[in-house]
Amino acid sequence: MKVAWAGSRHAVEVADRMACLVASDPVFRKDTRTMLSRKELFKDTLKKAAHAWKRTVELHLTEEEANLLRLYIDQPGYVDLHWVMFVPAIKGQGTEEQQKKWLTMAYKFQIIGTYAQTELGHGSNVQGLETTATFDPSTDEFIMHSPTLTSSKWWPGGLGKTSTHAVVYARLITEGKDYGIHGFIMQLRSLDDHSPLPGITIGDIGGKFGSGAYNSMDNGVMRLDHVRIPRDQMLMRLAQVTREGKYVHSDVPKQLLYGTMVYVRQTIVADASRALSRAVCIAVRYGAIRKQFGSKAGGPETQVLNYKTQQSRLFPFLASAYAFRFVGQWLKWLYTDVTQKLESKDFSTLPEAHACTAGLKSVTTSATADAIEECQKLCGGHGYLNSSGLPELFAVNLPACTYEGDNVVLLLQVARFLMKTVSQVASGKQPVGTTAYMGNIQHLMQCKSVVNTVEDWLNPAAIKEVFEARALRMAVNCAQNISKAPSQEEGFSELSPDLVEAAVAHVQLIIVTKFIEKLQEDILGHGVKEQLQKLCGIYALHLIHNERLGKLYAQVRPNAVALVDAFDYTDHYLGSALGRYDGDVYSALYKEAWKDPLNETVVPDGYQEHLRPLLKQQLKLSRL
Numbered sequence: 001m002k003v004a005w006a007g008s009r010h011a012v013e014v015a016d017r018m019a020c021l022v023a024s025d026p027v028f029r030k031d032t033r034t035m036l037s038r039k040e041l042f043k044d045t046l047k048k049a050a051h052a053w054k055r056t057v058e059l060h061l062t063e064e065e066a067n068l069l070r071l072y073i074d075q076p077g078y079v080d081l082h083w084v085m086f087v088p089a090i091k092g093q094g095t096e097e098q099q100k101k102w103l104t105m106a107y108k109f110q111i112i113g114t115y116a117q118t119e120l121g122h123g124s125n126v127q128g129l130e131t132t133a134t135f136d137p138s139t140d141e142f143i144m145h146s147p148t149l150t151s152s153k154w155w156p157g158g159l160g161k162t163s164t165h166a167v168v169y170a171r172l173i174t175e176g177k178d179y180g181i182h183g184f185i186m187q188l189r190s191l192d193d194h195s196p197l198p199g200i201t202i203g204d205i206g207g208k209f210g211s212g213a214y215n216s217m218d219n220g221v222m223r224l225d226h227v228r229i230p231r232d233q234m235l236m237r238l239a240q241v242t243r244e245g246k247y248v249h250s251d252v253p254k255q256l257l258y259g260t261m262v263y264v265r266q267t268i269v270a271d272a273s274r275a276l277s278r279a280v281c282i283a284v285r286y287g288a289i290r291k292q293f294g295s296k297a298g299g300p301e302t303q304v305l306n307y308k309t310q311q312s313r314l315f316p317f318l319a320s321a322y323a324f325r326f327v328g329q330w331l332k333w334l335y336t337d338v339t340q341k342l343e344s345k346d347f348s349t350l351p352e353a354h355a356c357t358a359g360l361k362s363v364t365t366s367a368t369a370d371a372i373e374e375c376q377k378l379c380g381g382h383g384y385l386n387s388s389g390l391p392e393l394f395a396v397n398l399p400a401c402t403y404e405g406d407n408v409v410l411l412l413q414v415a416r417f418l419m420k421t422v423s424q425v426a427s428g429k430q431p432v433g434t435t436a437y438m439g440n441i442q443h444l445m446q447c448k449s450v451v452n453t454v455e456d457w458l459n460p461a462a463i464k465e466v467f468e469a470r471a472l473r474m475a476v477n478c479a480q481n482i483s484k485a486p487s488q489e490e491g492f493s494e495l496s497p498d499l500v501e502a503a504v505a506h507v508q509l510i511i512v513t514k515f516i517e518k519l520q521e522d523i524l525g526h527g528v529k530e531q532l533q534k535l536c537g538i539y540a541l542h543l544i545h546n547e548r549l550g551k552l553y554a555q556v557r558p559n560a561v562a563l564v565d566a567f568d569y570t571d572h573y574l575g576s577a578l579g580r581y582d583g584d585v586y587s588a589l590y591k592e593a594w595k596d597p598l599n600e601t602v603v604p605d606g607y608q609e610h611l612r613p614l615l616k617q618q619l620k621l622s623r624l
């Protein structure tokens with residue numbers, strides 16, 4: 001089963017080796033992490049990252065090994081953004097020349113990069129970002145500027161105290177015209193003493209949910225005051241600005257601007273299956289040890305895992321962990337396939353890749369966060385202790401529902417793709433890939449389930465047909481209702497709760513289908529396939545029930561704020577910048593951030609000890 005889970009014997013072997021390397025190294029200890037102050041935790045993260053890099057170099061680790069090493073260190077930090085977003089953004093959006101220049105330094109850690117997209121006022125609505133990059137032909141430079149409070153960059157990981165560079169997303173303005181959002185490489189801090197460069201105000205945004213957990217990451221705030229960068233620091237694969245200031249489009253679709261997000265969303269599905277499996281592992285093992293009550297006749301106490309209620313709550317999570325793992329492996333393949341096609345200028349599969357990554361990221365992270373929380377309850381009181389591992393696991397994985405795209409916003413993207421596909425089917429076009437089933441519309445709209453007995457539900461063909469019919473009928477129903485609205489836009493907005501459900505049904509069909517396809521592969525090991533068949537059945541069947549409360553929500557909405565005001569909580573008691581009575585959210589968030597102890601100094605503790613030697617050593621090596 002280990003091989004089925006990991007994907008190959010090789011994958012098991014490398015993972016084991018890297019996991020042992022981390023577990024046996026005292027620098028990577030994490031058992032007291034939740035007791036560290038924010039400053040201590042941050043410094044500990046810097047220390048671990050520097051030590052990991054040292055080990056990577058000393059042991060000549062491959063990229064695969066180094067990635068696993070980082071994974072098992074299990075502490076979010078600036079290196080995640082550097083490798084998972086900064087480097088891929090330059091790879092995807094930089095010209096060959098730009099890649100050569102910047103990636104050479106990034107690969108050697110001569111510079112540390114982050115991905116600075118989100119702002120205080122806008123995260124989901126990328127086109128609404130306000131930072132400006134105005135071209136000045138007199139000096140051949142862009143002037144990077146934050147014109148408003150809400151244009152402050154807000155959230156980028158590693159930005160707060162660590163990154164020396166960033167890919168910054170800003171509105172490109174040239175010849176007086178706004179050409180929308182583009183990516184720019186900016187140096188943020190001095191490579192000599194780490195102080196922010198002139199015109200850049202930068203800090204950490206403050207403590208986050210839970211102790212330990214994501215507080216190891218210095219998510220940052222940044223304001224730019226007319227900071228000048230050379231023209232060639234605009235990432236120019238998608239579009240260019242000439243020396244004279246003329247804006248020129250490339251022949252690649254502008255959606256490739258969002259390419260880094262597609263890449264990361266794909267990796268998040270793998271993260272979700274890992275987090276869910278960790279929670280399930282804790283709850284199942286503990287359920288086998290924990291005993292409560294015995295038979296009336298005075299027999300031995302019962303292991304809680306033997307309670308049917310425990311099983312019906314826990315086993316769908318166990319099945320989901322496997323389902324997400326397999327769909328994650330498939331998604332990685334899909335992403336590689338799309339990337340190869342993009343390289344040969346075939347952009348046809350980009351919309352499907354976007355829909356699959358967005359949808360699967362959404363469904364798997366939401367299910368994982370809910371499941372970790374439920375696993376805490378499944379472990380009773382002890383599950384609430386930090387020492388159970390569950391609070392930190394929950395706190396670290398909860399934001400995956402938000403970062404890389406809010407899950408509902410992403411599901412609406414999937415719905416948009418589905419509505420387009422339904423209309424193409426109506427005009428006779430045969431859908432392909434994950435929407436191929438929609439071509440079978442005549443049958444799926446009318447068919448009746450062939451399921452008669454309990455055993456029939458375990459027939460993969462029957463399960464698949466049920467999920468296909470459900471997904472197609474929900475999508476067609478939405479499309480028909482949208483067409484009755486005064487406009488497409490109004491219809492889409494009015495029906496958005498239904499569209500989200502239709503998107504979830506489509507994504508769950510993909511997960512079920514990929515699980516079934518996995519079972520058609522050669523799977524070695526006695527009884528392994530049979531166990532997986534059972535889990536596949538559990539995953540599929542636990543999903544088939546639903547409720548609709550949309551009409552009631554619409555009736556409550558006009559009074560929703562009054563209904564929570566009625567709780568009569570003071571701002572002091574609520575203790576939330578977001579829940580303030582007066583609604584002055586942005587000023588409150590901004591003020592709170594500067595109170596964080598990490599912001600007491602501009603250059604953080606640990607810089608002289610861990611960051612500076614790392615950067616200097618790499619610079620020195622490159623000069624040899």
Ligand SMILES: CCC/C=C/C(=O)SCCNC(=O)CCNC(=O)[C@H](O)C(C)(C)COP(=O)([O-])OP(=O)([O-])OC[C@H]1O[C@@H](n2cnc3c(N)ncnc32)[C@H](O)[C@@H]1OP(=O)([O-])[O-]
Pocket residue numbers: 080081084115117118123124125126127157255256258259261262350351354402403404405406409413416
């Ligand atoms: C380790 C963790 C660290 C965390 C880091 C972060 O969080 S970083 C920050 C992470 N931040 C976020 O994740 C922010 C989330 N927000 C977003 O990604 C975007 O603002 C949006 C997709 C919601 C809307 O986009 P929009 O305003 O442009 O409006 P629109 O809806 O009209 O779409 C126009 C067209 O583009 C298409 N298309 C869209 N995306 C993609 C794609 N990725 N690929 C390909 N295509 C894509 C779309 O299908 C449509 O095609 P059509 O139908 O015209 O053929």
Ligand SMILES: Cc1cc2nc3c(=O)[nH]c(=O)nc-3n(C[C@H](O)[C@H](O)[C@H](O)COP(=O)(O)OP(=O)(O)OC[C@H]3O[C@@H](n4cnc5c(N)ncnc54)[C@H](O)[C@@H]3O)c2cc1C
Pocket residue numbers: 081115116117118121122123124125154155156157214219399402403404405406407408409412
């Ligand atoms: C831990 C963490 C790390 C992050 N790291 C980075 C980083 O490294 N770099 C970076 O640039 N960003 C980062 N982010 C920012 C992240 O990408 C954004 O928070 C995310 O994209 C969501 O945007 P938002 O915060 O504006 O949410 P909002 O869009 O304000 O969401 C608020 C609510 O509005 C709803 N909503 C919004 N739009 C719609 C719509 N059209 N229809 C229906 N409902 C809607 C959402 O569902 C949600 O319930 C990080 C965030 C977190 C929490």
